[in-house]
Amino acid sequence: MQLARPLLGWLAFGVVMCLLPAFVSTGTVRILIFANFLAIFAMSWDVISGRTGYISFGHPFLIGIAAYTTAMLTYHLDTPLWLSIPAGVLATLVGGTLFFLPALRIRGTYFALVTLAFMELMYQLTQVIAPKITGGTRGLSGIPSLVSGAIPNYYLTFGLTFAIGLGLWFILRTRVGAALAALRMDEGAVAASGLSTIRLKLFAFMTSAAVAGVGGAFYVHYLGSIAPRGLFDINFLFTILVAALLGGSATVAGPILGAYFLTFLLEYLRPFLPGPERYVIYGTIALVVYVLEPRGLHAIAHAAVRRLRPSRASAAASP
Amino acid sequence: MTSPLLELREVTKRFGGLVAVDRLSVHVDEGESLGLIGPNGAGKTTAFGILMGEQRPDSGRVFFRGEDVTRVPTHRRVARGIARTYQIPRPFGEMTVLDNIRVGMMPDSVRRLLTERPPEGADREIVRNVGFGEREAAMYPGQLSMGELRKLELARTLATGPEVLLLDEVFAGLTRGEIAQLSELLCEERRRGMTSILVSHDLRSLSPLVDRVVVMSFGAVIAEGGFDEVLGNPLVQEAYLGQA
Amino acid sequence: MTNILIQGFALSGLYALVAVGFTMIFSVGRVLNLAHGVFLMLGGYAYYSAVQVFGVSKGAGLVLAVLAGAAFGVLTCAILVRRLEHNPIAVEISTLILAVVMQAVIVVVYTSAPKSMWPIVSGVFRYEGVFVSHNILAAMVVSWIVLGGLLVFVRRTRLGRALRAVSMDRKGAIVSGVDPHRMSLATWAISGALAALAGVFFATYTQLTPGMWVAPLIIAVAVVVVGGIGSIVGSLVVAHLIGFMETVTTTLVAAELRGVFTMVLIIVVLIIAPKGLFGREEL
Numbered sequence: 049m050q051l052a053r054p055l056l057g058w059l060a061f062g063v064v065m066c067l068l069p070a071f072v073s074t075g076t077v078r079i080l081i082f083a084n085f086l087a088i089f090a091m092s093w094d095v096i097s098g099r100t101g102y103i104s105f106g107h108p109f110l111i112g113i114a115a116y117t118t119a120m121l122t123y124h125l126d127t128p129l130w131l132s133i134p135a136g137v138l139a140t141l142v143g144g145t146l147f148f149l150p151a152l153r154i155r156g157t158y159f160a161l162v163t164l165a166f167m168e169l170m171y172q173l174t175q176v177i178a179p180k181i182t183g184g185t186r187g188l189s190g191i192p193s194l195v196s197g198a199i200p201n202y203y204l205t206f207g208l209t210f211a212i213g214l215g216l217w218f219i220l221r222t223r224v225g226a227a228l229a230a231l232r233m234d235e236g237a238v239a240a241s242g243l244s245t246i247r248l249k250l251f252a253f254m255t256s257a258a259v260a261g262v263g264g265a266f267y268v269h270y271l272g273s274i275a276p277r278g279l280f281d282i283n284f285l286f287t288i289l290v291a292a293l294l295g296g297s298a299t300v301a302g303p304i305l306g307a308y309f310l311t312f313l314l315e316y317l318r319p320f321l322p323g324p325e326r327y328v329i330y331g332t333i334a335l336v337v338y339v340l341e342p343r344g345l346h347a348i349a350h351a352a353v354r355r356l357r358p359s360r361a362s363a364a365a366s367p
Numbered sequence: 368m369t370s371p372l373l374e375l376r377e378v379t380k381r382f383g384g385l386v387a388v389d390r391l392s393v394h395v396d397e398g399e400s401l402g403l404i405g406p407n408g409a410g411k412t413t414a415f416g417i418l419m420g421e422q423r424p425d426s427g428r429v430f431f432r433g434e435d436v437t438r439v440p441t442h443r444r445v446a447r448g449i450a451r452t453y454q455i456p457r458p459f460g461e462m463t464v465l466d467n468i469r470v471g472m473m474p475d476s477v478r479r480l481l482t483e484r485p486p487e488g489a490d491r492e493i494v495r496n497v498g499f500g501e502r503e504a505a506m507y508p509g510q511l512s513m514g515e516l517r518k519l520e521l522a523r524t525l526a527t528g529p530e531v532l533l534l535d536e537v538f539a540g541l542t543r544g545e546i547a548q549l550s551e552l553l554c555e556e557r558r559r560g561m562t563s564i565l566v567s568h569d570l571r572s573l574s575p576l577v578d579r580v581v582v583m584s585f586g587a588v589i590a591e592g593g594f595d596e597v598l599g600n601p602l603v604q605e606a607y608l609g610q611a
Numbered sequence: 612m613t614n615i616l617i618q619g620f621a622l623s624g625l626y627a628l629v630a631v632g633f634t635m636i637f638s639v640g641r642v643l644n645l646a647h648g649v650f651l652m653l654g655g656y657a658y659y660s661a662v663q664v665f666g667v668s669k670g671a672g673l674v675l676a677v678l679a680g681a682a683f684g685v686l687t688c689a690i691l692v693r694r695l696e697h698n699p700i701a702v703e704i705s706t707l708i709l710a711v712v713m714q715a716v717i718v719v720v721y722t723s724a725p726k727s728m729w730p731i732v733s734g735v736f737r738y739e740g741v742f743v744s745h746n747i748l749a750a751m752v753v754s755w756i757v758l759g760g761l762l763v764f765v766r767r768t769r770l771g772r773a774l775r776a777v778s779m780d781r782k783g784a785i786v787s788g789v790d791p792h793r794m795s796l797a798t799w800a801i802s803g804a805l806a807a808l809a810g811v812f813f814a815t816y817t818q819l820t821p822g823m824w825v826a827p828l829i830i831a832v833a834v835v836v837v838g839g840i841g842s843i844v845g846s847l848v849v850a851h852l853i854g855f856m857e858t859v860t861t862t863l864v865a866a867e868l869r870g871v872f873t874m875v876l877i878i879v880v881l882i883i884a885p886k887g888l889f890g891r892e893e894l
Contacts, residue, residue, distance in 0.1 A: 103700055105707070150882045157643050157699050161832055162881045168829055169874035176867040223473055223480040230459045230470045237457040240419065241471045242445030242527045251477045282825055286711040289704065324718040331712035338705055339694055 057301075058214055065206050069199055076315075077198045081270065083311035084205035088212055088263035090291035090303035095216065095256035098297030099225070100249060101232035102151055106163030108284045109170050110147070110257050112276075114140040114264035116174065119274045120181060123188050129269065137261035144257025151249055155235070171280035187275025194269050201270060208266060209304065212259055217300040219255070228252055229298065290334040296346025305345055310334075370433035372397045372562050373418065373449065373531050378427030380413055380586075387413040389586035390427070395531065400557050401564045402573050402594070405583035406606055411566045412454060414583070415533050418564075419451050420444050442475055448530030452537065454566075456516040458508035464519055465504040468493050471526030490526070497522040497552060514545030521552065532556070532563040538572050546572050570598070582606065614741040615858050621743060623854025624751030625816060627758060627847050628809040629827045630834035632802030634846050637835060638778040639798040642702040646687060646710045647806060647831050648824030654680045654807025655814030655823070656717060659728055669731055676811050677804045684803020688796055696795075710824060717821040726819040731811065750812035757805060762843060770797060826870070833873045837880045852876075 069077050089111060097103045118136035121127040127135070150162040174182045182188070195204055219225070227248055230238050239245050268274050278284065287310065295306020313333065317326045341348055371394035380388040388410040395401045403411050416422035418429060420441040428437045431447055439447075459467050469490050473480060494504045497518045508516060517537055524532060537553070538546050546569070553576055557563070567573045573580075573594075580597045582590040584606040590597050597603055633647045644650075657679040662672035691709060695701040730746035765771040776784040777794045785791055813827055833853055838845030856872045 101700075103704065150878070154881060157703050158836075158881055160700070160703055161643070161836060162878055164832070165829070165874045165877040165881075168825075169871060169878070172867070172870050172874065176865065176871070219481065222482075223469070223485060224477060226462070226466060226470065227473060227480060229461065233459040233461060234457050236421065237453075237459065238470070239421070239441040240445065240451060240453075240457075241473065241523060242442050242450075243470075243473055243475050244440075244442045247475075247477055282707075283711060283714075286708065290708065293704065324715060324723070327715035328712060328719055331708060331715055335691075335705060335708045335712060338701075338708060339691065342698075342701055 054217070058210075058217070062210055065210070066203075069202055074198045077202045079311055079315050080308075081198070081201050081205050083308045084202075084209045085263060085267050085270070086287060086291050086311060087209045087304040087307035088205075088259060089288045090295065090307050091212060091216055091300065092256045092259035092263060093288050094292045094297050094299075094303045095220075095252055095259065096147075098292060098299075098303075099220070099228040099232060100252045102155055102249070102252075103157075103160040104147065104163045104256075105160045105285060105289075106147070106165075106167040107260060107288050108280050109163070109167040110140050110143050110260035111264035111267070112167075112170055112174075112279050113143040114261035115268035115274055115279065116182065118265045119188050119191050119268045122192055122269075123183075123190070124181065129192065129194055133262075133265040133269070136265035137258060140257045140261030140264065141254060144253045144260075147257070148250055148253045151253065152246065167280050167285065171276050174276040174280070183275070185276065187273060189273035191268060191272050191274065193272055194266070205266065205270070208262065212262065213300055213304055216255075216259070220300065224248075224251065232298075286331075290331075290338075293338055293342070294334055294344050296344030298343075299346050302344055302346040309345060369397075370430065371395060372399075372432060373564075374430040375414060375418065376428045376430060378414075378417055378424045378429070380410075380417060380422060380424050386586050388417065388424070391583070391587060393581055393588065395562055395564050397530075397562055398560050399562055399579065400577045402577035402580040403564055403566045403583065404568075404570065404573070404580060405589075408585075409583040409606075410586040411583055412535060413586075415451055415535055415564075415566065418533060419449060445527050445529075446475055448528070449533070450524045450527045450529035450531075451533035452517070452520045452524050452535055454536040454539065456508075456513075456520045458511075458516060458519055458523070460508050463505050463507055464499060464511070464522075465490060465494060467508070467519060468522050468526045471523035493522050493526050497525070498548065512545070513540040514542065514549065517541065517545075517549060518552070521549075525556075530562060532561060534563060534565045534567075536566055536568065538567055538569040550576060613739055615855075615862055617736075617738070617741055617743050618862070619851075619855040619858040621747040621751045622858055623851040624754035625747065625809070625812055626830050626834060626854050627850035628750065628754035628805065629813060630831040630846050630850055631758060631761065631843070632805040632809075633831035634835050634838075634843060635774075635798050635805075636802050639774055640692070640696065640795050642692060642696070642699050643832075644687075644692075644706050644799075644802070645703055645828060646706040646713065647802075648826070648828030649710045649713045650680050650683060650803050650806035651810030651813055651827045652717065652819075652821075652824040653683055653713070654810030655728070655819050656721060657807065658811040659726055659814070659819055663726075663729065673731070673808070673811060676807045680803040680805075680807020680810070681800040682803070684799035684801075684806075685796055687803075688799035692795070692799070693792070710828075714821045714824065721819075721821070723821050728811075728815045728819055730815050746812070746815050750816065753808070753812065757808070758843070758847060761805075765843070774798060829870070829873060829877075833877045836877050 068080070089107065093104060093107050114136035117139040118132040121132040121135060122129065146166065147163060151159055154162070175185045195201055227238065227243055231245060231248055235245050291306040291310050292303040293306070294310065295304065296302025314326060314330055317329055321329065337344065374394035376392050378388055378391045379386065391410065391414060393403070393414065403414065405411055413422065417424050420439060424437065428435055430436065431444070431449060436444060459470060469485060472486065472490060499518065503515065508519065511519065537549060541549065550572060557576070565573060565577060577594065580592065580594050581588055582597055582603045589606060590600045590603045629651065632650065633644060636642065636644045654676040658672045658676040661667040661675045662669055667675065687709065691705055692702055695705060730744060732745040732749040734745040736743045736745055736748055765775050773784070773789045774794055774797065776787070776789055777791055781791060814823065817823065830853065834846050834849045838849035853873055853876065857869050860868050860872055
């Protein structure tokens with residue numbers, strides 16, 4: 049059956065990642081936690097940008113809404129987490145609607161610019177408007193965490209990553225996935241095929257916002273603190289974008305792959321390049337891969353597998 | 368008297384200072400095949416855009432089955448049974464021929480797209496009807512000839528289940544053989560009772576396919592009637608020759 | 612009041628200079644260069660190294676900065692943009708990645724500590740109790756000279772006319788013998804040079820930090836988006852709109868809200884009038 053192979057892949061991925069903490073150091077587990085969050089953010093980015101072609105340069109805006117909402121609720125009102133986290137996700141859906149409005153009229157390069165402006169606006173507003181509530185430039189710290197310790201947090205974040213990944217995979221392998229891909233290729237032709245482009249876009253944007261919201265809310269409760277710098281930041285955006293693009297956009301496995309690859313690349317460079325040089329290398333690798341193969345590592349891996357197979361077949365044929 | 372199936376009534380559309388369509392009234396009756404001809408820039412493609420709701424007229428109205436659809440968005444017009452092809456084919460480039468056709472068959476509901484399985488067999492029937500084999504069904508638009516691209520576009524349009532087809536320059540860029548094949552397809556649709564409006568520069572290929580011809584020039588109708596009658600009209604000859 | 616007028620004009624002049632190279636690249640190549648802010652930053656750091664580290668004269672420092680900007684512009688175009696020219700979104704993404712890489716390079720070379728620049732023209736201008744540094748007045752004058760020169764260049768010189776032809780009708784220009792690749796290289800060189808010049812003044816106005824590229828990029832985006840992407844006169848008008856609004860906000864409302872207006876302007880204009888308020892797309 050068609051489903052069997054990919055599901056086996058998901059199962060293998062789940063089993064390996066669940067066993068992993070038994071074989072690696074606590075330090076590595078902590079790195080993996082960040083990789084899991086990055087994977088969630090990259091998957092969220094990919095639902096809007098990779099699938100429909102509406103490039104978001106403001107994803108930290110969506111993540112930040114959820115993070116700030118739940119952080120402020122728990123910090124000021126002692127709201128229990130089971131209430132504040134859904135509230136954060138809900139607030140992100142409102143943010144997703146804000147993204148959606150410009151997408152009714154513009155796309156491509158212009159859409160990316162509006163979302164970038166949303167992020168920068170948020171960066172300035174959180175510092176200026178009601179700093180008593182948002183914590184201003186210094187942000188808020190001492191935000192309660194859901195579970196403590198590296199291992200429980202690892203299983204929590206991996207569980208989220210896995211559930212979101214599998215959920216998105218199920219959604220996007222239906223005809224909705226094909227419709228969104230068609231939207232990326234030619235929006236006018238999608239309308240002429242009798243589909244409401246508005247509803248499709250709204251669905252993609254809301255799904256992406258929900259995922260960003262879940263990620264953002266859990267992220268802030270893991271970190272225990274929040275500040276505008278670092279969150280509404282082009283470098284943060286860069287990491288998300290590169291994880292999705294490097295891994296392979298318009299796939300579910302791609303952004304996860306990209307997120308793990310990036311996080312570990314950064315860690316494995318650390319012994320050789322302890323200083324900021326690491327970021328130069330890491331950015332350059334991202335740039336080179338993107339320019340040479342815009343479809344990312346996922347496509348490179350596929351091509352490699354395809355190249356290996358016929359050669360194996362021909363090797364078997366010749367004595 | 369029954370109302371026409373699809374009708375433009377007194378429609379005007381300006382682009383900046385240019386009047387693309389000027390108080391244009393055109394209609395097509397159920398089961399009829401109408402040829403829409405005229406020199407370049409006469410406003411034929413704009414008329415299609417307005418019929419589909421892709422462009423909004425500055426004034427005038429669009430009627431489908433006697434109902435005012437001027438403000439109905441494109442995808443809902445498709446749902447009611449209006450569909451078009453484009454002068455320059457617009458396939459989904461990263462999808463196979465079969466997947467392109469499947470987009471045309473999709474229901475306009477995210478919920479149904481999520482939960483329902485695609486209908487079995489209907490997609491391949493359309494593939495066969497337009498004369499594609501299994502091999503072509505698995506090909507990507509980049510691998511197709513112009514004639515095959517036009518067939519693909521027609522197939523995706525037919526997949527929406529239209530009652531009236533708007534065909535924009537279906538013969539442009541095709542070889543004689545491809546024109547013959549496509550004409551055959553269109554004749555077949557016509558025999559089944561499909562209503563259509565055809566825009567074409569290729570009058571010779573158009574003539575056996577249409578019941579009636581409307582000639583446009585500078586956004587307005589200058590002549591209308593049977594094919595030979597219209598071509599004999601001095602106004603029409605002037606519009607074409609004046610252009611050439 | 613006088614304060615607002617003088618400050619406003621000076622700041623607007625600087626912003627016009629910041630945006631002009633960004634506009635040119637869009638007009639000629641139809642791509643958005645998100646590394647534009649980095650061009651400014653490089654100009655600033657090049658001038659800083661030359662003048663404040665190696666003790667070169669200020670004039671020579673300016674020339675070096677401009678040359679560095681032009682060289683980087685050419686490199687970006689030849690290595691990156693040319694490969695992706697058919698895909699504006701890929702150019703936008705890759706120039707953003709380039710910007711982040713260059714930011715990291717600056718951190719490696721100069722550390723992330725802010726550097727303060729000596730004013731290019733020292734002294735303060737005093738008028739009825741209003742203080743304006745000579746430096747920002749100089750920025751305004753330079754900006755006017757550069758923009759005036761650019762208008763003359765585009766209308767009167769052979770290269771300028773060729774650029775204008777490409778920006779209006781690319782295919783037509785190619786048919787009449789203009790080489791579009793040389794044109795885009797020339798544009799990127801000019802844009803880089805102007806950005807670096809703007810960067811020197813911008814850095815003396817604020818300070819040199821590896822993250823300083825974001826603010827000018829946002830300004831350039833705002834000027835160009837609101838002015839109608841690609842119109843020099845439109846950009847000039849909007850640079851003044853933004854410059855004055857910022858000055859008014861800073862003096863009358865709250866200094867922290869300075870940038871908010873710019874962002875709101877970008878968002879509102881792109882939603883309501885996506886082609887900008889002066890929506891032409893040629894030089």
